[in-house]
Amino acid sequence: xxxxxxxxxxxxxxxxxxxxxxxxxxxxxxxxxxxxxxxxxxxxxxxxxxxxxxxxxxxxxxxxxxxxxxxxxxxxxxxxxxxxxxxxxxxxxxxxxxxxxxxxxxxxxxxxxxxxxxxxxxxxxxxxxxxxxxxxxxxxxxxxxxxxxxxxxxxxxxxxxxxxxxxxxxxxxxxxxxxxxxxxxxxxxxxxxxxxxxxxxxxxxxxxxxxxxxxxxxxxxxxxxxxxxxxxxxxxxxxxxxxxxxxxxxxxxxxxxxxxxxxxxxxxxxxxxxxxxxxxxxxxxxxxxxxxxxxxxxxxxxxxxxxxxxxxxxxxxxxxxxxxxxxxxxxxxxxxxxxxxxxxxxxxxxxxxxxxxxxxxxxxxxxxxxxxxxxxxxxxxxxxxxxxxxxxxxxxxxxxxxxxxxxxxxxxxxxxxxxxxxxxxxxxxxxxxxxxxxxxxxxxxxxxxxxxxxxxxxxxxxxxxxxxxxxxxxxxxxxxxxxxxxxxxxxxxxxxxxxxxxxxxxxxxxxxxxxxxxxxxxxxxxxxxxxxxxxxxxxxxxxxxxxxxxxxxxxxxxxxxxxxxxxxxxxxxxxxxxxxxxxxxxxxxxxxxxxxxxxxxxxxxxxxxxxxxxxxxxxxxxxxxxxxxxxxxxxxxxxxxxxxxxxxxxxxxxxxxxxxxxxxxxxxxxxxxxxxxxxxxxxxxxxxxxx
Numbered sequence: 080x081x082x083x084x085x086x087x088x089x090x091x092x093x094x095x096x097x098x099x100x101x102x103x104x105x106x107x108x109x110x111x112x113x114x115x116x117x118x119x120x121x122x123x124x125x126x127x128x129x130x131x132x133x134x135x136x137x138x139x140x141x142x143x144x145x146x147x148x149x150x151x152x153x154x155x156x157x158x159x160x161x162x163x164x165x166x167x168x169x170x171x172x173x174x175x176x177x178x179x180x181x182x183x184x185x186x187x188x189x190x191x192x193x194x195x196x197x198x199x200x201x202x203x204x205x206x207x208x209x210x211x212x213x214x215x216x217x218x219x220x221x222x223x224x225x226x227x228x229x230x231x232x233x234x235x236x237x238x239x240x241x242x243x244x245x246x247x248x249x250x251x252x253x254x255x256x257x258x259x260x261x262x263x264x265x266x267x268x269x270x271x272x273x274x275x276x277x278x279x280x281x282x283x284x285x286x287x288x289x290x291x292x293x294x295x296x297x298x299x300x301x302x303x304x305x306x307x308x309x310x311x312x313x314x315x316x317x318x319x320x321x322x323x324x325x326x327x328x329x330x331x332x333x334x335x336x337x338x339x340x341x342x343x344x345x346x347x348x349x350x351x352x353x354x355x356x357x358x359x360x361x362x363x364x365x366x367x368x369x370x371x372x373x374x375x376x377x378x379x380x381x382x383x384x385x386x387x388x389x390x391x392x393x394x395x396x397x398x399x400x401x402x403x404x405x406x407x408x409x410x411x412x413x414x415x416x417x418x419x420x421x422x423x424x425x426x427x428x429x430x431x432x433x434x435x436x437x438x439x440x441x442x443x444x445x446x447x448x449x450x451x452x453x454x455x456x457x458x459x460x461x462x463x464x465x466x467x468x469x470x471x472x473x474x475x476x477x478x479x480x481x482x483x484x485x486x487x488x489x490x491x492x493x494x495x496x497x498x499x500x501x502x503x504x505x506x507x508x509x510x511x512x513x514x515x516x517x518x519x520x521x522x523x524x525x526x527x528x529x530x531x532x533x534x535x536x537x538x539x540x541x542x543x544x545x546x547x548x549x550x551x552x553x554x555x556x557x558x559x560x561x562x563x564x565x566x567x568x569x570x571x572x573x574x575x576x577x578x579x580x581x582x583x584x585x586x587x588x589x590x591x592x593x594x595x596x597x598x599x600x601x602x603x604x605x606x607x608x609x610x611x612x613x614x615x616x617x618x619x620x621x622x623x624x625x626x627x628x629x630x631x632x633x634x635x636x637x638x639x640x641x642x643x644x645x646x647x648x649x650x651x652x653x654x655x656x657x658x659x660x661x662x663x664x665x666x667x668x669x670x671x672x673x674x675x676x677x678x679x680x681x682x683x684x685x686x687x688x689x690x691x692x693x694x695x696x697x698x699x700x701x702x703x704x705x706x707x708x709x710x711x712x713x714x715x716x717x718x719x720x721x722x723x724x725x726x727x728x729x730x731x732x733x734x735x736x737x738x739x740x741x742x743x744x745x746x747x748x749x750x751x752x753x754x755x756x757x758x759x760x761x762x763x764x765x766x767x768x769x770x
Contacts, residue, residue, distance in 0.1 A: 111142035184214035200233035224262035263300035267308030313348035338375035347667035469512035507546030544577025555587030
């Protein structure tokens with residue numbers, strides 16, 4: 080109400096004409112050259128408003144530029160923002176503002192000095208970049224830490240725009256010297272700038288040597304930084320290798336308090352530093368540190384779903400390295416009714432990995448929980464639950480001499496057979512899980528074989544290629560009665576079947592060829608050679624044909640017919656040793672989300688140092704002067720200044736998409752991969768708050 084009253088009084092005494100909300104170009108043009116300061120300021124606001132919604136207002140560039148010399152900080156910031164956005168369209172006119180930029184870089188107000196140097200370093204015009212040396216060097220040595228903080232980021236921006244110029248000016252040396260600054264925020268932003276430069280050109284700065292020489296400095300300033308600056312410093316510490324156990328213990332002691340931070344990103348960055356140094360500790364010290372890591376990870380389960388997903392993906396990596404990390408926290412990962420699907424799937428995967436085969440009670444409780452999940456209606460959720468039931472059973476029974484093992488396995492088989500009969504829409508998933516259990520323990524075959532052998536319409540019951548493949552394997556492995564009729568329905572549609580089904584048909588018909596008509600085997604061999612495009616299937620069919628044509632080949636054929644698949648010991652996916660080591664070093668990054676090394680993510684940086692004389696076309700257009708490594712809010716560091724918009728607000732949409740196809744590996748275990756598509760769309764929404 081107070082704001083409305085103030086606005087009413089302000090409008091009541093206003094003399095200057097107003098700008099309408101339509102934002103027509105001719106009206107804006109007239110307003111920009113008005114004799115009334117308030118009208119000119121309103122016109123600039125409306126111009127920026129039109130710019131943020133995507134309207135082309137580049138034709139107003141000369142008129143906006145006339146309003147750059149003003150003591151009004153808010154107006155100056157808006158003009159700077161406009162210049163950054165449209166500098167490429169009017170490179171010649173931008174030169175007219177050079178004197179203003181240089182003057183503003185020496186202004187008594189630290190906010191104006193920051194705005195000036197930031198804007199100069201972001202304008203994609205070569206002639207403008209040529210005048211940035213003097214202001215940049217002065218701001219790097221400025222008395223105000225906020226100005227220095229901004230200046231070190233501008234070095235990274237300048238390097239991105241013109242590497243050759245940055246090297247000629249030798250400002251990277253000044254940037255490196257900023258690591259010894261007394262202000263924590265300056266140090267953090269310097270680390271961020273050096274990291275950005277190193278990623279663009281790893282020969283430009285000796286990043287690893289700088290981290291090694293300033294490690295103690297980073298530990299000292301860590302507690303005095305803002306949360307985003309802490310993440311930057313923690314990421315640098317994660318690249319440092321401790322020389323001995325005492326140094327590793329000191330690093331862990333300094334970083335451990337940050338596991339309790341409210342920001343999940345700080346927590347995960349701290350976990351990465353601890354994991355880097357844990358191997359150098361004694362067993363007791365390592366156990367104590369892991370308990371603190373466990374508590375921190377559990378706290379992340381109360382964050383929003385997006386944060387939980389990131390935490391769960393990182394936990395998956397940590398569990399392979401430290402299987403007992405969260406052994407006592409299984410109940411924390413039970414699925415909640417309001418969890419999104421992508422959270423439910425990750426939680427089930429974590430729960431199976433956490434279950435201990437030495438704890439029968441825990442596994443029984445988890446089995447009952449998974450059974451409830453299998454009765455739900457979300458297709459992907461139910462499929463994952465059925466798969467998790469077989470994974471849990473194999474994990475519990477593998478190498479377990481407990482007397483309840485056989486009872487547990489029989490109970491699981493009864494559950495799967497019950498689901499197979501009751502859930503008509505999940506026949507494939509149930510059959511695949513049953514076959515996995517039979518490959519682990521063939522003694523469980525009595526109940527499922529008695530049910531599945533009665534099927535007369537398996538072709539219509541089963542939908543997926545992998546499900547049909549397992550059914551055909553079961554027919555051949557346990558030699559169902561009337562096997563010819565059961566296989567004939569698949570043989571008739573052989574060209575339309577998937578490659579796994581075709582391969583299983585070929586192997587099964589060969590195994591049962593003495594019990595089948597001779598014409599059946601020959602027909603399948605001909606189909607496998609002429610009606611499939613898979614090279615492996617054709618090669619195997621040719622191999623079988625030649626074996627059958629060889630004289631005295633009975634022993635070879637008998638061996639082929641009696642060959643069995645190797646027994647399963649686990650159906651849980653595992654990272655290779657090399658990949659696990661890489662992922663542990665890259666926790667809390669995109670690498671831990673996609674389970675791929677960061678080296679596989681392509682980064683595109685401009686390589687040219689010379690433009691066409693007008694602008695740098697290789698650099699994408701930037702629409703906000705507050706972007707790129709700015710780690711602190713201006714309102715908290717510069718007193719008595721106007722707080723206008725604080726940066727581009729990124730909106731994430733369509734983050735998770737689960738459409739993985741099952742793949743068959745060497746052990747015929749089902750795998751699925753979740754594809755995450757991350758789409759970021761920027762919008763200067765904060766600018767709209769000015770109007």
